[in-house]
Amino acid sequence: MFRITLSVVVVSAVCFSGCERPSTRLETGTTQVRIEPGTPPIDLRADVNRNGVIELDVASEDENESTWDATHGAIFLANIDDDAARCRGTDSSGRPLPDAQLPACNDAADEVVNGADDAADLAPLAIKAWPEAPAGTVARLVIDPNQAKQIRLFRHVGDAYTVIDPELPLSLAELQTGLSIALEGRDVVREIAVWDGFVDVTLQVTVPEQKYWKPGTWSDAVRLRVAPVLTFHHNLPTETAYASAVPRDADSTRFIADVRAAVTAASPMMTLETPAVEDQWTQDFFETGYASKPGPGGAQHVMRVFFRSANIENPFSRSFPMREAGRLVFTRFRGKNVAGIQQIDLNSAEEIQSLNSFGNFETIPPYTQGTKQWPLGRMIRGSVQGFAPDRSFIAMTEGQKYQEPAVNVDTSWLLVGHVDETVSFLKASTPRGWIMLANDARLAKSMLEAEVTRGNGATRLFVGMQWMDDQGNEVPAVTTISALLANTDVMQASAAAAVKVDEQVAIIKRETGITDAEIIKLPFLHEDVQGTSLAHQPGTVNLFVIDDKTVAVPNPHGPVINGRDLFQKHLEDALAPHGYTVKWVENWNLYHRMAGEVHCGTNAMRAIPSTKWWEVTP
Numbered sequence: 290m291f292r293i294t295l296s297v298v299v300v301s302a303v304c305f306s307g308c309e310r311p312s313t314r315l316e317t318g319t320t321q322v323r324i325e326p327g328t329p330p331i332d333l334r335a336d337v338n339r340n341g342v343i344e345l346d347v348a349s350e351d352e353n354e355s356t357w358d359a360t361h362g363a364i365f366l367a368n369i370d371d372d373a374a375r376c377r378g379t380d381s382s383g384r385p386l387p388d389a390q391l392p393a394c395n396d397a398a399d400e401v402v403n404g405a406d407d408a409a410d411l412a413p414l415a416i417k418a419w420p421e422a423p424a425g426t427v428a429r430l431v432i433d434p435n436q437a438k439q440i441r442l443f444r445h446v447g448d449a450y451t452v453i454d455p456e457l458p459l460s461l462a463e464l465q466t467g468l469s470i471a472l473e474g475r476d477v478v479r480e481i482a483v484w485d486g487f488v489d490v491t492l493q494v495t496v497p498e499q500k501y502w503k504p505g506t507w508s509d510a511v512r513l514r515v516a517p518v519l520t521f522h523h524n525l526p527t528e529t530a531y532a533s534a535v536p537r538d539a540d541s542t543r544f545i546a547d548v549r550a551a552v553t554a555a556s557p558m559m560t561l562e563t564p565a566v567e568d569q570w571t572q573d574f575f576e577t578g579y580a581s582k583p584g585p586g587g588a589q590h591v592m593r594v595f596f597r598s599a600n601i602e603n604p605f606s607r608s609f610p611m612r613e614a615g616r617l618v619f620t621r622f623r624g625k626n627v628a629g630i631q632q633i634d635l636n637s638a639e640e641i642q643s644l645n646s647f648g649n650f651e652t653i654p655p656y657t658q659g660t661k662q663w664p665l666g667r668m669i670r671g672s673v674q675g676f677a678p679d680r681s682f683i684a685m686t687e688g689q690k691y692q693e694p695a696v697n698v699d700t701s702w703l704l705v706g707h708v709d710e711t712v713s714f715l716k717a718s719t720p721r722g723w724i725m726l727a728n729d730a731r732l733a734k735s736m737l738e739a740e741v742t743r744g745n746g747a748t749r750l751f752v753g754m755q756w757m758d759d760q761g762n763e764v765p766a767v768t769t770i771s772a773l774l775a776n777t778d779v780m781q782a783s784a785a786a787a788v789k790v791d792e793q794v795a796i797i798k799r800e801t802g803i804t805d806a807e808i809i810k811l812p813f814l815h816e817d818v819q820g821t822s823l824a825h826q827p828g829t830v831n832l833f834v835i836d837d838k839t840v841a842v843p844n845p846h847g848p849v850i851n852g853r854d855l856f857q858k859h860l861e862d863a864l865a866p867h868g869y870t871v872k873w874v875e876n877w878n879l880y881h882r883m884a885g886e887v888h889c890g891t892n893a894m895r896a897i898p899s900t901k902w903w904e905v906t907p
Contacts, residue, residue, distance in 0.1 A: 326503045332417035333492035335363035335511040339903060341585035343415045343469075355510045357487065359906045363513040364582040365412035365440070365488075367474040369395040369628040370592055372406035378620035387608035391619040392631050397475040402443060402450035406625055409590065411443070411471035412513060412582065416459075416492060418467030425497035428459040430470075431508075436488045439476060439515070445469040464494070474515050477580070478688035479632060480681075486515045486688070516580040517689035518594050518630065519902060522652040522666035524716040524723055525895035526836035527552070527559060532891050533571045533614070534563040540879040541569060548833070548841055548891060551872035555839035564621060568614035569879055570889055572709070573646035574598045575618050577894045580628070581902070591897050595622045597631035599645040599679040610635055634681040644671060644678040648707035648889055649700065652692060654714055654723040655900070658802040664905045665898065668692045669797070671700025671708045690907040696800045698793040702786075704821040709888050711790050712797065713830050716837040717867045719807045724867065725797065726809050726830050728790050730783035733812030733826065736859065737770050740850060746771035748848040750826075754877050766882075770848055779816050779825050786815035786822045809863045812856060813845070823884055827877065829860055831886035833893075840864070843886045844873045 336342065338349040338361060353361055369392075376394035378386055386394075396407050416428075430442060432455060443450040444463075450471060453459075459468065478486045491510040498504045532548050535541035545563055552561045568574055576596040584590035597619070600612035611633060623629040637645070652666040668686060672678060672695070687693045700706045710728075717724040740748065747769050755763040773779065797803060813826040824831075827843040834840050847856035861871050874887050 326499075326501055329422075329494060329496050329502050329507050330417070330419055331492055331494050331507045331509045332419075333490065333509045333511055334415045334417060335490075335513060336413060336583060337361050337363055337511070339364065339583040340587070341583045341590070343413045345415060345417050345467075355489070355512050357512045357514055359904055362903070363412060363414075363511060364516055364903055365472050365474045365513050366410050366516050366580055366582050366590075366592055367477045367518075367628070368397040368407070368410045369476065369630070370410065370626055371395055371623050371628075372410070372625045373403040374624055375403070376619065376623060378616065385609075385616075388611045388616075388631075389608075391616065392629060394619075395623075395628065397441065397473055400441065400452045402471070402473075408450070408471065410592065410626075411473050413445075414442075414470035414472055414490065414511070416464065416468040416470070418465065420465050421501065422461060422464045422494075423497065423499050423502060424461065425499075426461060426464060427495045428461075428464045429493050430455055430459070431491040431493045433489065435484060439474065439484055440488055441473040441475060442490075443471040443473065445471045472513065477518055477630065478515060478685070480684045481688040481690075486517070486690075488513045488515070514903075516582050516592075517691050517902060518578050518580050518596075519665055519689065519691060520576060520578045520650070520652045520668065521893070521895040522654040523714045523834040524654040524666075524837070525898060527555070527834075527893040527895055529894040530559065530561045530833075530835070530891060531571050531893065532561065532563055533569045534565045535567060535569050535879075536565055538569075538879070543875055544879050544890060547872070547874040547876075548887075551833070551839060551841040551874065552835060554870070554872060555835040559835075564617055566614045566617065568612070569883075570614075570646065570648075570885065571892045572648050572889050574600065574612050574614040575622070575892065576647040576650060577892065579897055581897065583901075583903070589897060589901060591626065593627045593894060595627065595629050596647070597629065598647055599631070599633040599637070599682040600642055601633070601635060601637065601639070601645075604635075604639070630685075632679075632682045632685045634679050637679050641676065641678060643706045644676070644700075645682065646707065648705070648709040648885075649678065650686075651708055651712075651714075653696065653797075653801060654716065654721070656721045656723075656801055656803075658800075662905070663692065664900050665691050665902055667801075668695035669708055669712075670695050670697060671703075671706050672697040673699045673701055676701040676706075691902050691905070693907075696797060698796050699789065700793075702789050702822050704818045704823040705884050707889075708793075709831055710824065710828060711793055711830060713832060713834070713888070715834055715840070715864075715867065715869065717807075721801070721803060721807065724807050724809055725794075725803055726811050726832075727794050728786070728824075728828065728830050729810035729812055730787045730790070730814050732810050733814045733856075734774070734780065734783060736812055736855060737774055737848075740770050740848065740855065741774065745848065745850055746774075748850065750848050751846045754846055755882075757882055773814070779814055782817040782822055782825070783814040789822070811860060811863075818884075824881070824886070826856070827881045828886045829856065831888040833874075833887050833891040835893075838868055839870050839872060841872045841874050841887055841891070843876045843881060846877065
């Protein structure tokens with residue numbers, strides 16, 4: 290019989306460390322038959338299965354690694370926090386840094402890994418060891434030039450991190466022994482047409498002519514995506530509340546005391562921060578959010594994020610054109626696991642600046658409508674053709690994808706132009722998991738008319754309150770129900786406002802599927818100011834949602850009927866079936882007569898949702 294004898298073991302392409310080298314010959318009697326050299330075992334790994342670690346011998350870490358979807362694919366953070374607290378917002382002489390320079394100081398701004406906390410923000414990669422890599426083999430990490438600008442790669446050996454120069458090859462020893470790599474994201478997506486957030490890293494290996502391995506150039510690629518920055522919705526409880534402490538202002542002191550009482554009532558463990566700034570509009574000059582990536586044990590590794598508003602306050606200043614209070618994003622809030630972001634077009638028009646305040650950037654809680662889902666919530670803002678916020682800022686939010694496209698409603702008819710002047714959202718046991726509060730000036734009018742019918746027309750509103758006239762003088766605000774109803778300017782402005790709010794509600798109903806049964810109408814009248822609309826009574830829809838049982842609401846100073854404020858009673862009765870306790874806040878002087886309310890003067894960092902963004906499809 291013709292016999293075949295193998296002289297050595299043939300190594301397959303999937304055999305890595307510890308294998309014998311492949312044979313190039315086998316003997317058949319006295320005849321030698323050529324065997325092709327083995328395929329080089331080129332293997333670059335990333336955290337494809339999203340369990341927070343690199344696994345060199347787990348199949349799911351290597352499957353479909355060059356693609357990315359809701360079931361698999363590696364993730365990295367934009368490493369723009371300040372773990373070592375190096376960034377102070379001033380230069381070496383203690384002078385404030387210009388607005389444009391403030392964001393430039395962050396952990397991704399240098400080629401240093403600033404300790405263990407900074408290292409935890411990096412994404413792991415690994416080259417699997419190929420001990421048999423022959424002399425003359427050349428290995429490189431190849432990245433598209435546009436993508437390469439968005440990241441930095443480090444060698445990770447022991448506790449040391451050194452930058453990998455993509456222009457230089459890796460050493461043969463690194464290929465033979467394996468290499469641990471850390472990827473650092475340098476920024477978030479700013480404009481999706483410029484960079485879509487994906488990075489493809491390719492290990493490219495050129496093998497020379499020799500007898501054991503196939504010569505030629507071989508490669509293995511992994512795809513990663515930068516984590517989007519997501520905003521919070523009101524279904525998430527507050528962890529830290531904020532309210533500006535305006536120095537030497539008694540009204541600010543009282544406002545903070547009322548907000549603190551509401552926060553403490555919700556949870557004695559909740560923190561209220563009160564930065565001392567002259568700008569009382571705490572909701573408007575910053576917004577909170579977060580970015581996250583998979584961590585060990587199924588946890589999310591989270592970086593909190595503060596956005597600075599794209600408000601131009603000093604258009605003729607080259608160094609400090611932006612709203613000054615927004616500097617707190619970088620000078621106070623940025624730090625360990627906390628990033629700051631600003632994005633602004635300094636050529637944007639003066640008339641849209643109010644739209645760039647964050648009372649005009651809200652988030653509808655999660656919902657499903659037909660085949661469309663927004664499991665992390667959906668942005669809503671006041672924006673119409675010709676009257677829209679900073680386009681570069683919108684491009685950035687749209688680039689995050691997971692809460693877009695936004696629901697846009699018309700706020701051009703409002704004096705301030707913010708979406709929070711007319712609608713708000715609260716967690717509730719409904720088909721969507723939330724309810725919407727919407728202003729209804731018609732309801733306010735009918736409630737007052739009903740009291741006239743009951744003989745209460747002489748009952749007073751706004752007792753003890755003062756308006757400011759055009760010269761800055763205080764004048765009594767007190768009026769009666771009958772006198773208010775006889776105020777034709779207020780009645781006409783209220784009727785017009787009701788039509789405009791109806792239009793907003795219709796859009797939200799169309800976009801979310803919310804029904805009338807899930808909408809609570811909050812009554813307050815409007816007045817005309819310079820051809821635009823403003824809440825004449827304190828706008829109770831502009832409230833601070835602390836958690837799923839407590840809301841802080843502006844005191845309406847309505848008529849007291851049978852011992853109770855008519856409008857307080859209405860709101861308390863409307864929210865009671867949903868389990869809410871209302872905490873009334875005095876904001877007339879500091880906010881209401883200055884064209885704002887409680888929500889305008891507060892802000893919150895909320896709990897991170899349990900839904901992981903990478904497990905959903907945008």
